[in-house]
Amino acid sequence: MSETDEKPARVTAGVTFAARLAFEQVSHRFVSDQVTLEDVTLAAEPGEVLCLLGPSGSGKTTLLRIAAGIETQSAGRVLLNDREIAGPNVFLPPEQRSIGLVFQDFALFPHLTILDNVRFGLTALSREEAKGEAMIALSRVGLEGYAGAYPHVLSGGEQQRVALARALAPRPAVLLMDEPFSGLDSRLKDTVRAETLAILRQSRATAIVVTHDAEEAMRLGDRIALLRAGRLVQVGTAEELYLRPADLFVAGFFSELN
Ligand code: ADP
Numbered sequence: 001m002s003e004t005d006e007k008p009a010r011v012t013a014g015v016t017f018a019a020r021l022a023f024e025q026v027s028h029r030f031v032s033d034q035v036t037l038e039d040v041t042l043a044a045e046p047g048e049v050l051c052l053l054g055p056s057g058s059g060k061t062t063l064l065r066i067a068a069g070i071e072t073q074s075a076g077r078v079l080l081n082d083r084e085i086a087g088p089n090v091f092l093p094p095e096q097r098s099i100g101l102v103f104q105d106f107a108l109f110p111h112l113t114i115l116d117n118v119r120f121g122l123t124a125l126s127r128e129e130a131k132g133e134a135m136i137a138l139s140r141v142g143l144e145g146y147a148g149a150y151p152h153v154l155s156g157g158e159q160q161r162v163a164l165a166r167a168l169a170p171r172p173a174v175l176l177m178d179e180p181f182s183g184l185d186s187r188l189k190d191t192v193r194a195e196t197l198a199i200l201r202q203s204r205a206t207a208i209v210v211t212h213d214a215e216e217a218m219r220l221g222d223r224i225a226l227l228r229a230g231r232l233v234q235v236g237t238a239e240e241l242y243l244r245p246a247d248l249f250v251a252g253f254f255s256e257l258n
Contacts, residue, residue: 018046018206019081019098019173021067026076028062028230036062037073037230044174049200049207051221053214053253058227060210064176067208068101069094080173100167100205102177106159108151108166114138115147118166137169138162141199156184157192164196168203175200175207181216193219214253218242226250 022043028036037059044050052060065071067078069085069092077087080099085092108117118137122130138144141161143154151159160180167175180196181189197220200207211217217224218238225235226249234246245251 018204020044020046020079021099021174021206021208022079023063023067024077024079026063026066026073026078028059028066028071028073035230037066040076040227040230040232042225042232042235044206044208046206047204048222049197049209049220051217051224052208052210052227053217053221053224054212054227056212057229059230060212060227061178063227064101064178064208064210067097067174068099068176069097098170098173100170100172100175102160102163102167102175102180104179105183106163108159108162110151112150113147114143114149114151114154114162117151117162118169121166121170133169133171134165137165140168140203141165141195155188157188157195160184160192161195161199164199168199168205172205175205177207177209179210179212181211189216196220218254226253 020043023040026040027038030036040063052063054060062071066073066086072091073086075088077090078085080097084090085097109120112120115131115134115138118134119130122133125133135144135147138147141164143158143161143165146154146158151162154162163180181193184192193216209220211220221238223235223237224241226233226241228249234241234250241250242254245254
């Protein structure tokens with residue numbers, strides 16, 4: 001198998017190769033047999049920021065976890081470009097998916113320096129190469145000056161950027177972010193959101209961002225996918241959902257916005 005079969009080509013230093021991530025008729029049940037996801041067909045197009053919006057319990061995190069390979073769907077498949085990464089007879093391990101994940105609580109290791117936190121996932125590279133890649137990722141988020149510091153000296157917004165650098169360091173084809181701003185002070189949120197969007201645009205990653213906040217989805221998403229009780233209700237631009245909601249649920253979600 002050639003290298004291009006195995007992982008997306010590297011384009012320019014520090015720039016991610018954007019891919020299309022598609023869910024085809026994905027359903028999911030937990031052991032209790034409660035429906036978590038029902039027949040979800042949805043794709044994030046190369047380089048777009050797709051927001052997964054919905055109330056708590058609507059299945060957003062489960063859909064991300066299925067894409068990342070830390071949860072398995074009960075039916076349907078997931079494709080990265082044309083390659084099936086999860087399906088009835090296929091399960092590509094998370095580390096081979098070229099998918100980066102940013103957790104809600106940033107999940108930085110407090111006892112490791114910022115550099116080592118970012119270098120953590122780069123195990124396939126030599127120590128020096130990993131350091132170089134980690135420094136590129138840190139400079140992408142404007143924190144190369146903090147390489148030797150420990151996470152506790154950073155503000156919440158800066159820690160979020162380190163988590164972003166760690167996810168971008170292996171140059172994933174797709175970046176998944178689960179409520180990435182919910183742990184931040186409300187005064188910081190706007191700034192960090194704008195910074196994150198700029199970094200995503202520069203790195204050209206395809207990104208799926210989970211949020212329960214309609215305003216956040218409208219600010220961030222090129223498109224928004226709205227979930228309710230495990231079903232996809234509507235996908236479109238913020239304008240489409242706001243001006244032409246598919247039903248009262250969608251209208252209600254956006255009604256408090258100006
Ligand atoms: P969201 O991210 O939209 O809040 P989730 O994907 O976390 O939704 O959860 C969807 C549904 O699955 C919820 O009803 C939740 O209670 C249930 N659920 C989540 N994790 C588990 C689990 N480990 N076992 C059983 N049910 C779960």
